[in-house]
Amino acid sequence: MSSTVDAVAERANVSVSTVSRALRDMPGVSQETRKRVHRIAQELGYVPSLAGSRLATGRTGAIAIVTPNLSKWFFGQVLASAGRVLRLAGFDVLLYELADTAARERFFAGSSLAGRADGVLVFALQPTPEELATLESQNLPLAFLGSGTPGRSGVRVDxxxxxxxxxxxxxxxxxxxxxxxxxxxxxxxxxxxxxxxxxxxxxxxxxxxxxxxxxxxxxxxxxxxxxxxxxxxxxxxxxxxxxxxxxxxxxxxxxxxxxxxxxxxxxxxxxxxxxxxxxxxxxxxxxxxxxxxxVALQGSETARRLLALITPDAGAEPDLVLSAQLIVRGTTAPPFPLRGRRTVTPPA
Amino acid sequence: MSSTVDAVAERANVSVSTVSRALRDMPGVSQETRKRVHRIAQELGYVPSLAGSRLATGRTGAIAIVTPNLSKWFFGQVLASAGRVLRLAGFDVLLYELADTAARERFFAGSSLAGRADGVLVFALQPTPEELATLESQNLPLAFLGSGTPGRSGVRVDxxxxxxxxxxxxxxxxxxxxxxxxxxxxxxxxxxxxxxxxxxxxxxxxxxxxxxxxxxxxxxxxxxxxxxxxxxxxxxxxxxxxxxxxxxxxxxxxxxxxxxxxxxxxxxxxxxxxxxxxxxxxxxxxxxxxxxxxVALQGSETARRLLALITPDAGAEPDLVLSAQLIVRGTTAPPFPLRGRRTVTPPA
DNA sequence: AAGATTAACGCAAGCGCTTGCGAACCGGAT
DNA sequence: ATCCGGTTCGCAAGCGCTTGCGTTAATCTT
Missing domain, CATH: 3.40.50.2300 (Response regulator)
Incomplete structure (x- = not known):
């Protein structure tokens, strides 16, 4: 099992508090000891226990993504693109696929997200008022993709x-x-x-x-x-x-x-x-x-908006309304002039 | 914010230990107080802090799924089916999409999974020996889907x-x-x-x-x-x-x-x-x-195998080797007899 | 009826980390 | 020499839960 702060503290001849501060680049640590602590932590293969810091800070370092049926292409794409943004920002992603009504109920009834995530990304499922209330009650930052929830941060297409x-x-x-x-x-x-x-x-x-x-x-x-x-x-x-x-x-x-x-x-x-x-x-x-x-942009932008809500420095970004673009391919053409009078399909 | 054990304990006139035991249906609590504690917890809308119990038990209640590019249909499907099994079993799913080499390196170099998950599902990516070692060093239960890692629990197709x-x-x-x-x-x-x-x-x-x-x-x-x-x-x-x-x-x-x-x-x-x-x-x-x-079966069965590794009672299930089935549709037919002599496509 | 079980519960010590606050120490200003 | 602001750091009190062990009271033994 990986070592703890105490181990590092002892080896470095400092207190655990100093280790904690040094490792997280907080002020109040001299350049010299900071280096030393980092080095020793490295040597010991120390990696801070998430559970510990979660308990102490209340922050989880994770974002929950709740999405409808993932086997739909659209949601797979959006999940992928949103996930990348979140992971790059250092967050873990917690996946809640509400594949059927039962799962949906379990999710909203169940085990409150607070304590599991620092924010929630909701994909294209219009929460009922009660469900919305449940979500809000956890008071976590929320961002919506596609659902028309007014006044909420998010991305949708026009x-x-x-x-x-x-x-x-x-x-x-x-x-x-x-x-x-x-x-x-x-x-x-x-x-x-x-x-x-x-x-x-x-x-x-x-x-x-x-x-x-x-x-x-x-x-x-x-x-x-x-x-x-x-x-x-x-x-x-x-x-x-x-x-x-x-x-x-x-x-x-x-x-x-x-x-x-x-x-x-x-x-x-x-x-x-x-x-x-x-x-x-x-x-x-x-x-x-x-x-x-x-589609990918929808995912990444929604994620970005959620992050903006979470990180204190970043100003909240305004909602994004994307406009769709026509892609002309081969399945549209002017109507066959005789259409409606014929009953038999003409040769192609 | 949701209430804590202490709140429940006080309202129920019992100690926190009793509350803890009662809520988790552990022995050592009378039927009567168990009921009462449950009721009061319900009333107070108490939901145990994951962070707290994680720290105390070391168990996280989450499973990590590490998968290649999710926008591939196959992985979306497998993720969906595996995810459902895990969630039904009461686990959260932590998604690690290793979409590119950088992400892969970050994952294996980085922040050890121990403390984040109780087990890991690895989809179709052959870990290098070093990566495998990293994974093992966390000593978490592992299950593999599709990769030929010998001797490891998992499912693959023949x-x-x-x-x-x-x-x-x-x-x-x-x-x-x-x-x-x-x-x-x-x-x-x-x-x-x-x-x-x-x-x-x-x-x-x-x-x-x-x-x-x-x-x-x-x-x-x-x-x-x-x-x-x-x-x-x-x-x-x-x-x-x-x-x-x-x-x-x-x-x-x-x-x-x-x-x-x-x-x-x-x-x-x-x-x-x-x-x-x-x-x-x-x-x-x-x-x-x-x-x-x-495909769906591959996902769910891999998940099931991982669960078997985790829950003490369930016996470890043997590896699964699925066999593929031919689905005959319209793109295969006997060869055109003149094939090779012609240079022009004949009418269909 | 007295000792031995057993059931039900409380105490308190963690789990590993964060953080407010005070201690120590330093150089420079008075 | 004394005082002061700053910097660097340690102390210790949590965060919310779990669990080994001890205590009490009730139930069983012969």
Whole structure:
């Protein structure tokens, strides 16, 4: 087992207090003894016990990250980028994946974070008022990613504008019947995080301004997964008048959409344009037009904001609202002119 | 701030020791007082300070997971599944993503894990002897996933058999020129974890048994990513005699392979069969034939093994060697009979 | 009925570190 | 010589919990 302060103190002929101060570069230690203490600590392979200093200072040196289902690409990415920032700043990262409702309840009911972390990063899950209260009661610094919690420090993307932009792209191409596939709050509430409702609003707004009123029939919501996207597209395919384009709220769902279309022999983008959202790592290979929203940046910036809240010197940074960027690839094109009159897919 | 043991003790008219014992269901407390203490603790919203008990017991209640680059799908999956098991068992999970060499060095050089965790889960990164020594010196229970560290508790997949199986599949289809695209240790050593060298061996063995000796030209190694796969395939395409099938050591690389083939107008599986490895979440949509190796199971079982090492009662479970399963999809087929004589891609 | 168990509980000594405060010591100002 | 501000350092009191051991009281032995 590693040695303790006392060992170092004795070997260095100073008191433990001096060792403590020397090692943490606090004032009140002469240059000379500081060097000596450092050297001896090194020799002895001394590494301060976290538990000890935690107890004494109340600081834990750790940040908790609470996130929805990690197997979603988005959360993996964000976790990775946030984690790097935190670790670079010298913090440990404590991971709380709220993979299902049970886990979520356990987390919020359970064993208070105070004493485990110095701050909390909350990813894209809209805490209920009670949950928020629980979080606050620990009074730890909080930073939110993606959730619309007003007045809280964090980062989010301008979903409204992004929704508009995606819709505009399709409108500009000449589409008139543009469907929307949104993310439905999963039965298991934490699965996909909080659905980005504003994407829908932006979409509606753009369509309305263009004089297009698709109506309810062309708005479907499904679970955020390939399977969900697949189902959603199937539903859209039996609409009274099928759309010629569809804006899908996540790339993973868009993958499902593409699968369904392929299975149905519907050519993309010949018969149907598809635009996704995320710029998923693999959307490139599927040649999916999508909205990029700098996922990694979201993670790192949220982390940075939390750190600013924690370290006394750094001034609190203002909230960040990122705007998404259209990435044009091969799944969007002008509508096939005969669309709506045909019942059979033409050769590609 | 939450109350302390003393508060509870006072309100319950017992000593702190009794409170401590009662709350942890240790013997030596009457049923009656136990109830009372529990109730009062509840009322006071008392939650024991982790720091306190850590210092007193030396146990931390946390498990460290050290993993290569989390943005790789595989590690995200494994982390998620392992994390769930650990959290269910009441442990916190401490995440150490060794995203690059610098992080790796910092981790192994740095601040000893002892005092932070009760055990360590090491994902697919082959520690160097020195690193291993560092790890061991903390003498914490260790469990390994995927790395070939002999004699250590853990789980891995039988890469050798899997490599054979994949190759056999192609051989059985009638292919004779079968290439291999392997994972090259990334320049940044931790990026992709330890390359599964045995997949190559299994492949070679199967080919040799079938009397096929592809030779060095058909074995290429690249970084484990879509881009890497893409490059590897390009290299293969300028071989003296191009292969008719290729076994790719990861699905992500296989995606890159497919992209290159598509770009090159080479039909899959008409002109080229492709088999991947992982059964990546998205391989289904690309209709990629692949080897499934129950990724989630790997994570959860490794976690379970670590727990068995930690909790005194549970007997240590033996190592687990999982076998991969072929998933036949649409990217593998018998070779085109004219292959090698044609220079132009025939219509699909 | 007296001694031996056993159950229930309190005492107090840690666990390893931090930090406010006072002691000692130094050189320079009075 | 005396006083004073500064610097360097040690003392000791925690931080909140656990646990070995001792004490008491109740229950069992023959």
């Amino acid at each position: 979903d409204h504008a992004a929704g508009r932009a995606a819709a505009r792209h399709l409108i500009n191409l000449g589409h008139e019947r543009i469907a929307f596939i949104g993310i439905r709050e999963a039965a298991d509430s934490t699965l996909g995080g909080v659905p980005p409702a504003n994407r829908l609003k932006g979409y509606r707004e753009a369509l309305a301004e263009a004089g297009l009123e698709p109506g309810q029939e062309l708005e479907v919501h499904e679970e955020n997964s390939m399977a969900g996207g697949s189902r959603a597209m199937s539903r859209l395919l039996c609409a009274e008048v099928a759309p010629t384009a569809v804006f899908v709220a996540s790339d993973e769902m868009a993958f499902g959409v593409l699968r369904t279309l392929k299975a149905g022999g519907i050519d993309v983008p010949g018969d149907m344009s598809v635009i996704g959202f995320d710029n998923h790592e693999l959307s490139e290979i599927l040649d999916l037009t999508t909205m990029d929203h700098s | 890469d050798h058999a899997a490599g054979r199986a994949a190759a056999r599949h192609l051989i059985n289809l009638g292919h004779e020129r079968i290439a291999f695209i392997g994972i090259r240790e990334a320049a940044d050593s931790t990026l992709g974890g330890v390359p599964p060298a045995n997949r190559l061996k299994g492949y070679r063995e199967a080919l040799a048994e079938a009397g096929l000796e592809p030779g060095q030209e058909l074995e290429v190694h690249e970084e484990n990513s879509m881009a890497g796969g893409s490059r590897a395939m390009s290299r293969l395409l300028c071989a003296e005699v191009a292969p008719t099938a290729v076994f790719v050591a990861s699905d992500e690389m296989a995606f890159g392979v497919l992209r290159t083939l598509k770009a090159g107008g080479i039909d899959v599986p008409g002109d080229m069969s492709v088999i991947g490895f992982d059964n990546h979440e998205l391989s289904e949509i690309l209709d990629l034939t692949t080897m499934d190796h129950s």
